[in-house]
Amino acid sequence: MPRRTLPTLALAALLSFGVAACGSDQAATSLELSAALPDQVPSGTTLRLGDPPVQAVLGAAGLDKELADAGIKVEWANISGGPQSIQAFRADKLDCSAVADIPSLFAAWTGTSTKIVFQSVTVDPLKFPIYQLGVAPGVAVGSLADLRGKKIAYSAGQAQGALVLRVLKQAGLTQKDVQLVELTSTGDSYVTALGTKAVDVAPLGAQFVKVYEAKYPGATTIGTGIRDDASTLYCLTSAVQDAAKAAALKVYVSVRTKALLWQNEHPDDYAKLYYQDSQGLTAADARAVVTLYGQKGIPASWDNAVSRLQETADLLATEQKHDKLDVSTLVDRRFEPVEAAAAGSRTVSGDAS
Structure with missing residues (x-):
């Protein structure tokens, strides 16, 4: 496939990012956090992702083709959870990782700049606790x-x-x-x-x-008797400031939304692909875990999730002696309508609160 050159599409992209065409390669790919997400993914753009549950189902759901058709290459990392992902971020070995809400807070408190680009919820969170x-x-x-x-x-x-x-x-x-x-x-x-x-x-x-x-x-x-279903995808801020990666993430957020909805609609397949084949559970236990976790919902609005994150940040600031933190600075809401559009009529109104 011939390499793309600056005239037409790429030049228009550069102008839309407010970057002079004569700038350096690094400057040419920069994107302001307030700028609209670009639609065009430069061919060969790579995302480094730690998202094992979604990785497991993309092929079966036929969604890997959407990434390939968009010209996105994914380097998958078997990483999940806060400590692993923050360590990988600091070593610049990872762009994004699937976690709960706490890692984004601790990344901020320990000097690693990240942005949440995806939110999902449990449809009935008190009945199906994590x-x-x-x-x-x-x-x-x-x-x-x-x-x-x-x-x-x-x-x-x-x-x-x-x-x-x-x-x-x-x-x-x-x-x-x-x-x-x-x-x-x-x-x-x-x-x-x-x-x-x-x-x-x-x-x-x-x-x-x-x-x-x-x-x-x-x-x-x-049981704990409390809501514990926070689920996010968070990324290095430098990744969402890279125009090519931001465009690729826009596609990935859409694909990831469809993957979670596919998991809801194919619970037995998901149980086998992830919990049985990837995590090593027996077939019976894998199916039981999927049932215990319940269905994942795509919120029509992130307002409630952000409010809960702020409450958690305030609690941790008090109990663990951290600085007060405005969590709105950690959430990239440009991806909110991308997620909602991919879910269409299947979004969860009111965030299942």
């Missing part, structure tokens, strides 16, 4: 009030850490009423900590609940 509280075998915890005096696994920079603080608040307890055990959640590390009784309680995602119950006789869990 986390349950795992209880170590032989430990008596039947309600949130029983958390008093217990050793609880805690990772300050992850969604699990914020969940623990919110659960304590729900129970009328403070950090002084429990023993928080600093422990990063990686893979089934919380499962092992519970099984060996290094901690009494730990927040477990649904897939790890199944692993825990199968591995340790006497394992039990209790």
Whole structure:
């Protein structure tokens, strides 16, 4: 395929970005954060993505073709969660990663500039929570009030850490009423900590609940009773400031929206492709996890998600002694209508609040 030259399309793109044609290559690809997202993806543009659940289904859903047709190359990274993604961002090895809402806050507090470009919600978040509280075998915890005096696994920079603080608040307890055990959640590390009784309680995602119950006789869990369904795609700010990557991300956000809706419509296929084939669960457990997590919704508006993120930031600023943070600076709402347009009539009004 012949290489594109500056006249016509590329020159028009440069002018729209407000960059002089005689500028450097770096300047020629820059995009102001207030500028409209470009529609044209330069051929061969590469996105470096840590988004394993979506990666698993693109081929089966026929959505990989949309990326290829747009001229986008994806370099997939088997990365998820805040600590891994922030480390990869700092090493400039990743453009975007699928996480909950906490990593964007900690990236800001630790000097890594990122933007949220995607929001999704659980259609019925209290009926289908992301986390349950795992209880170590032989430990008596039947309600949130029983958390008093217990050793609880805690990772300050992850969604699990914020969940623990919110659960304590729900129970009328403070950090002084429990023993928080600093422990990063990686893979089934919380499962092992519970099984060996290094901690009494730990927040477990649904897939790890199944692993825990199968591995340790006497394992039990209790519900948190709070909403915990924040789900985002966040990117290095430098990625959304790169005109080529911003154009590619506009396509990817649309494709990712369709992929989540495909997961809703093909739960058995999704269970096999991701939880069974990729995560190693049995067929029965994979199907059970998909059922436990419920359907994902695409919000028509990000207003409620941003409000919840601000509440979480305020809580963490108080409990963990961080600076106050205006979370609107972390959210790139140019991608909000892109997501909504891809979902069409299947958006969730009111953000399932």
